[in-house]
Amino acid sequence: MRVQIDETRLFVISDLHLGNPSSTARSRVVPFLDHALDVRANICINGDGFDLAQTSFPRLAGDAVPVLGRLRKLQESGLRVYYVVGNHDMALEHFLSDLVFTELAPFLNVRSGGRRIRVEHGHLYDPWFVRVPRIYDAGTKLIGHALTIVPDIYSTYARVERRIDSWRSERSGTVSADPYHGAAERLAERGFDAMIFGHTHNAETVDLGGATYLNSGNWMRSNSYVDIDEGAVSLRRWDP
């Protein structure tokens, strides 16, 4: 397990949820990976690249093949492909580690341009996932069944999540009441210059006063990614 890496250029994407009935990632991520090949950027899939928790197996098979093919092409060209495990793909851990073209890790400490950057999926800081894992798991599966019947429920779910988050922030008077921001602060105390999470599906950049928290968002219905370039870290949207 290698968690310390040195990279000049790295694109971080997360939450593709390939195999999930709601995921439309495949059509966008394949040209995005071609773009990474063109600009010689290494790739990190920061968790939930594949979805076993809410999967449709025919969908997973259809989505995975072209994406894995592109990742292999990147690797054959000399680029590196990293895979950070999330909560929807934990069961795929052994399968993924056998794919020789990915380096699998629970998190990555990236050194780039003299800066230290943590890349981590972030589910460890999800209060529901940590405190009531069985309820979380049951809820995830239940939503998975609903998604199979009505895939667009995801959009409604995402809107409700955003509303709840905004309400919580307004009520507390500070955005740092968010558990992910708090977790990023703990890492900043250890000297990391930037922390990149996924999991929440909400792309954002937060200045922690001397360090920066970024969330790479999702590719289920969106196309945001984090670009690490010689230590500079920025949240971008893929627009082919």
Next chain:
Amino acid sequence: MDEVEAARGRGGLNRITSRRAGLLRPYGVERRAAAGEVLVRQGDTDREMYLVRSGRVQISRDIGGRRVVLGEIGPGDFFGEMALLESEPRSADAIALEDATLLVIGPGTLLMRIRNDPTLAVEMLQRLSGRVRSLHARLADGFGDDGAREFDGL
């Protein structure tokens, strides 16, 4: 490709600037050291471990009246964990080679830190494992081929 500054519509880059100093204590305290400052001394009985946030620190010890440098560490590395975990006196000196900032974690805050920052435990285990592997290799070298075979079986 446009830079996304706040995809959640919060109107630009969010800022958090005021909480960190106040909340640092339950998870450890910050310490600044000037170049040349002795951070821990061999034989001392204090129990904190140190995480290096910036700067470089030299680890050395006195062996039979001779100063032996064991290594230099930098941002992301830690030292002093043996005294914390085993409640034994410090086994080496740690001296700041340049101005440094450190996070000091005591026995009472270690679990709180790991609970809220669980990957620290993995990083500690990984580094301790690396040290054990390195010591095994050096021991095996010292034993020679026959000794190494015997050592492997321990």
